[in-house]
Amino acid sequence: xxxLGTVVRFEFVRAIKKPAFWIGTLAxxxxxxxxxxxxxxxxxxxxDSVSSSSSATKTPFHYVDHSGLVSASVAxxxxxxxxxxxAADRAAVRAGTLEAFxxxxxxxxxxxxxxxxxxxxxxENGGYSSLAERVxxxxxxxxVDDDEAVALxxxxxxxxxxxxxxxxxxxxxxxxxPPLLYVAAFFGIVILLATRMVTVVVEEKENxxxxxxxxxVTAGDLIRGKVVAMLLVGxxxxxxxxxxxxxxxxxxxxxxxxxxxxxxxxxxxxxxxxLLLVGGVLLxxxxxxxxxxxxxxxxxxxxxxxxxxxxLIIPLYAAFFVMTTPSSPVAAFFTWFPTFTPITAMVRNAVxxxxxxxxxxxxxxxxxxxxxxxxxxxxxxxxSVAQYGSKVTLRQIAGWRRGRPGTH
Amino acid sequence: xxxxxxxxxxxxxxxxxxxxxxxxxxxxxxxxxxGLLGSNGSGKTTTIRALLGITTPTAGSLTIDGxxxxxxxxxxGYLPEERGLYRKESVIDVMTYFGMLRGLRRPEAVRWSxxxxxxxxLADRAKLRVDKLSGGQQQKVQLGITIxxxxxxxxxxxxxxxxxxxxxxxxxxxxDERKADGATVVLVTHHMDEVERLCDRILLLxxxxxxxxxxxxxxxxxxxxxxxRVVLDGSVPPSDRYRLARHEGHVAHLVPxxxxxxxxxxxxxxxxxxxxxxxxxxxxxxxxxxxFVQVYGHDAGADDGSAVGRALAGTVAxxxxxx
Numbered sequence: 001x002x003x004l005g006t007v008v009r010f011e012f013v014r015a016i017k018k019p020a021f022w023i024g025t026l027a028x029x030x031x032x033x034x035x036x037x038x039x040x041x042x043x044x045x046x047x048d049s050v051s052s053s054s055s056a057t058k059t060p061f062h063y064v065d066h067s068g069l070v071s072a073s074v075a076x077x078x079x080x081x082x083x084x085x086x087a088a089d090r091a092a093v094r095a096g097t098l099e100a101f102x103x104x105x106x107x108x109x110x111x112x113x114x115x116x117x118x119x120x121x122x123x124e125n126g127g128y129s130s131l132a133e134r135v136x137x138x139x140x141x142x143x144v145d146d147d148e149a150v151a152l153x154x155x156x157x158x159x160x161x162x163x164x165x166x167x168x169x170x171x172x173x174x175x176x177x178p179p180l181l182y183v184a185a186f187f188g189i190v191i192l193l194a195t196r197m198v199t200v201v202v203e204e205k206e207n208x209x210x211x212x213x214x215x216x217v218t219a220g221d222l223i224r225g226k227v228v229a230m231l232l233v234g235x236x237x238x239x240x241x242x243x244x245x246x247x248x249x250x251x252x253x254x255x256x257x258x259x260x261x262x263x264x265x266x267x268x269x270x271x272x273x274x275l276l277l278v279g280g281v282l283l284x285x286x287x288x289x290x291x292x293x294x295x296x297x298x299x300x301x302x303x304x305x306x307x308x309x310x311x312l313i314i315p316l317y318a319a320f321f322v323m324t325t326p327s328s329p330v331a332a333f334f335t336w337f338p339t340f341t342p343i344t345a346m347v348r349n350a351v352x353x354x355x356x357x358x359x360x361x362x363x364x365x366x367x368x369x370x371x372x373x374x375x376x377x378x379x380x381x382x383x384s385v386a387q388y389g390s391k392v393t394l395r396q397i398a399g400w401r402r403g404r405p406g407t408h
Numbered sequence: 409x410x411x412x413x414x415x416x417x418x419x420x421x422x423x424x425x426x427x428x429x430x431x432x433x434x435x436x437x438x439x440x441x442x443g444l445l446g447s448n449g450s451g452k453t454t455t456i457r458a459l460l461g462i463t464t465p466t467a468g469s470l471t472i473d474g475x476x477x478x479x480x481x482x483x484x485g486y487l488p489e490e491r492g493l494y495r496k497e498s499v500i501d502v503m504t505y506f507g508m509l510r511g512l513r514r515p516e517a518v519r520w521s522x523x524x525x526x527x528x529x530l531a532d533r534a535k536l537r538v539d540k541l542s543g544g545q546q547q548k549v550q551l552g553i554t555i556x557x558x559x560x561x562x563x564x565x566x567x568x569x570x571x572x573x574x575x576x577x578x579x580x581x582x583x584d585e586r587k588a589d590g591a592t593v594v595l596v597t598h599h600m601d602e603v604e605r606l607c608d609r610i611l612l613l614x615x616x617x618x619x620x621x622x623x624x625x626x627x628x629x630x631x632x633x634x635x636x637r638v639v640l641d642g643s644v645p646p647s648d649r650y651r652l653a654r655h656e657g658h659v660a661h662l663v664p665x666x667x668x669x670x671x672x673x674x675x676x677x678x679x680x681x682x683x684x685x686x687x688x689x690x691x692x693x694x695x696x697x698x699x700f701v702q703v704y705g706h707d708a709g710a711d712d713g714s715a716v717g718r719a720l721a722g723t724v725a726x727x728x729x730x731x
Contacts, residue, residue: 003479006508014497208492212553214462215486216509217479386462388490399424 003217007225008232011200015233028188029241056130061100061117062089063135067108071139078135090116102132178265179350182273183316186280186342188241189234190312193281194288196233198301200226201292201381210386219382223293227285227374234281272349272359279366280342284312286373287339293381294392311339319347326353335362338369411439411592412473412483412561414459419468421454421616428454429616432468436609441593443603446613447704452596453489455613456563460486472561482511485559485586489566489596491550495539499525499549502538506553517556524552528578544575551579555586562586565596580606600696610696612703619703624696631699636662636672638679639688649678653698658687661698 015021062083063075072082083089083101092098093116100118105111113136117128141150201223204210213222287308295301315322315334322331322344334344335358345362348354354362383400384392414436421429429451436442446452457463459470461477470476477484494502500521507517525531528548533541541549547570555562564583568576583606587593595606603610603624610627612620620627635653638644638660644652650662668674672691679686 003509006505010501010505010508014494014501203494207495208488208490209494211457211460211462211488212486212491212506212550213509215460215477215479215484216482216506221479386457 004221004225004228007217007222008229011226011229012232015196015200015229016236021233025192025237025240028192029244055127056134057127059099059127059131061102061131062098063102063104065104066106067104069108069139069143070104070136071142074139074142075135077138078131080135093117100128100131102128102135104132104136108136175266176350176352179269179273179346182277183319183343183346183350185238185242186277186346187313187316189238189281190284190309192237193230193234193284194305194309197227197230197285197288198292198305199298200230201289202295202298202301204385205388206297208388210388214385219385220378222385223289223378223381227289231281231285268356268359269349269352272354272363273346275363276342276346276349276366279363279370280312280346282370283339283342283366283373284308286370286377287311289377290373290380293377293384296387296389296391300391313343315340315343315347319343323347323351323353336365338365341366341369410560411590413438413592414442414561414594415469415471415474416455416459417469419455419458419470420466421451421458421463422466427616429458429613432613432616432618434611434618434621436592436594438592439587439590440608441587441595441606443607443610444594444596444613445598445603445610445700446619450613450704451616452613453565454616456486456488456565456594456596460484460563482557483560485554485556485562487550487554487562487564487567489569491547493538493546493550493553496537498535499530499538499541500534503549503553503556507556510557512557520556521552524556525549528552544571547571548575548578551582555582558586558589559591561592561594563594563596566598567595568597568599568602598700600700603696612700614703620699625693627696627699628694631663631694631702633694634664634670634672634691635694635698636664636675637688637690637692638662638676638686640679641685641687644679645682645684647675647678647682650675653702663694663698663702 056078058077058079060079061081063070063080064083064086075081080102086101086103089098089101093101096118098118101116103114105113113129113132115128115132117125119125120127137153141153144150144153204213204222217225288305291301291304291308295304318330318334321328322334325331326348331344331348334340335348335354341362345354345359345366349359379400380392380397383397414434416435417433419429419432420427432451432455444452444455454463455470458465459472459477461479472481472484475481494505497505500518503521503524504514504517507520508514510517512520522531522534525534530541530545530548533545538546538549551567554564562583567579567583571579580602583593583595587606593606595602597603607624609623610620611618612627620630622630636650639658640660641658644655644660644662646652648665649668650664653661653663655661662675664670664672664675672689676686676689
């Protein structure tokens, strides 16, 4: 086995044989699933509660009708009776002797229905609005002698949209999901890779192994072996998350596809997304290796490591803005700033706002930036690998460029 | 097996505006055990790093067997002064990894490591994490990695630092074995007894220059060859017959001046004449640690006209190379 292969094997095997690796790797999807389930259950319970609490129930109330639309009999069915003195009724509500007072405006279609009511709590108070609306709705329906009209008044009609692009049916919302998975994969890899990559790069320096190992393998082979090994480790981690994720997705998609427009795989977007992901991960590797090469210990790496992670994932915070206004200067900045490009371009690619020319340019940019960063990281590593106990300074780097001695 | 040869010519290493090594030249012959000596910061480790291609020299050439060293060349065992291991990995995994990097196949590396661990009494620790070993045990593992695959050139930078006497002896025995096997050994140490026991020739570095270079007798001769060990009461009076090198308790070491008789009789006469009560007197070859103290205990340069300066100039000239 070549020395490069030996380094790759050693770094890969020792990473994946550790229980902590599997705990960390498996914990992420488990935690995500658990949180999703909890949120889903919580939301379901919450919406049930809100809908039930805010639904109209028979409640004693007085009302004033300036519109003339409210039917006294309908109002009476829901506990309402006409007000004789609006001011007195309002005072009664404030005093707690009357549950609610409703004032219907002359034009309810454009004007607001005013309600004064005894407090039932944040969620229960919604029931008063439902009650006032229901009384008005039922009153209007009672005046219409057409079942279809009444049905339309009670529930708006369903619509089915078929959009066309280039003479073919345009993909629906679900079509953005597959290319957006690249963004999720990139985010996950960056988070999982950051500490591991910095740690393995700084390890020889921190443990004073550099000189011993550099008589057996070149600094270049050593760092390349580590990068390849960590990429393989990243693949394992993504696989662990992706396989069950795909199984769940395949099982769940038929349930929601009819509502969201069906799953559509656009080969172009998938290829562009994949290339951006690969280039982005290489760029991230370059950043993390450079961080590891610049510091003497993992403790000293934390600030730079955080900065590197931010530099890669901060476009997530602007993703919605970039998606909705892709031609704005801000979107352009996020698209073309090298460390922002992977996520921004992947998001725009997913929603279809990245043109073919922009796609090619972004891919070229990401790979070029990754190549430069990886070259610089290896250069930094070669020159600093036997520098124990102190950070690499910009002055030192400038000195290396002027031909002062450094490490091979 | 034949050992490797080393050739260093006009080696300069500059850090910033400071020349850490300044025009150093020396050779090490195949199979020779060579002592690279010097005080802290004198340029020893810098020289070795450049020799092994870990750092790039500012000027000059450093070759092993006639060519700059590259890891692919192999055949080198280097135990640096700053040393460690992958602390979270098992002893056997770390040794196997280094063995494979040295070109052994995995089964060979495992077999070699297992045999070595048995020999040094750590066989039962093979599967423990390195950080579970004591400092001395880790050092023995490091030495094992260094001598793995019978290297033709062994470079040991302060190999016995921190070792107890038992482990120190074990380590020196292992070095002896490599010597007997024909390997070239470069030893960096502050222990002059190790140098006297192991080394054929030595190079004393001071401020990045060769301060003395040659066989041990050559260097001793250059520093007067002999020293008078005197057991006495009281202090040592000044005299043009000798120079006081060291005085601890009742024992003083006096370096004869150029004008002094070889048998030291005039030194003794001078002391007695000055009223010193001498209870013991012996002329012996000047020990290396005495030379070390003389070289590094003075600020005098090799050409400052002093006795030390003259000695330094003499050994370097005889060593066949000039700083």
